[in-house]
Amino acid sequence: MGEALLLVLLVLDFGYRNAEVESDSCDAVSMLNSPTIPTHPLLSIICCCKSKINKDWRCSINHIYREQNVAADALSARNIDFWSWIHLFETAPDFLKDILYADAMGVSKHRSVAA
Known part of the structure; x- marks a missing residue:
């Protein structure tokens, strides 16, 4: 919170x-x-x-859903490059641009749920 x-x-x-x-x-x-x-x-x-x-x-x-939060997953996968717990980007990092574009266009990732 x-x-x-x-x-x-x-x-x-x-x-x-x-x-x-x-x-x-x-x-x-x-x-x-x-x-x-x-x-x-x-x-x-x-x-x-x-x-x-x-x-x-x-x-x-x-x-x-966590599985849909692709941008957060991409950022956390790169956490080795970051030294503090919060980072502010004035522009999106290159590795995140396609993910953010897909999100803005409404492209969704389906969530896999075990039945």
Whole structure:
């Protein structure tokens, strides 16, 4: 949940006013998109995230299955090249451009589920 708040703050700091956040954490997405439970142990973090999300901009928080999160998989596969836990790219790295283009065009990757 803390990563979601940090991401929202960074996006605002860079001046973006339209953001779509995708997470494979169904619980985190649900907490941010549902009414807040006053007794929830993460109440302060949830409220802080919601406060930032509801600022003067468009921000959606959506669930995505881990298998569909191809960009995150590509970035994590390259983690040996990174030294800290957060990285900001002004432009997409070359290895990510085709993946982001396919995502923007709505090309989806089917999820394999064992029956």
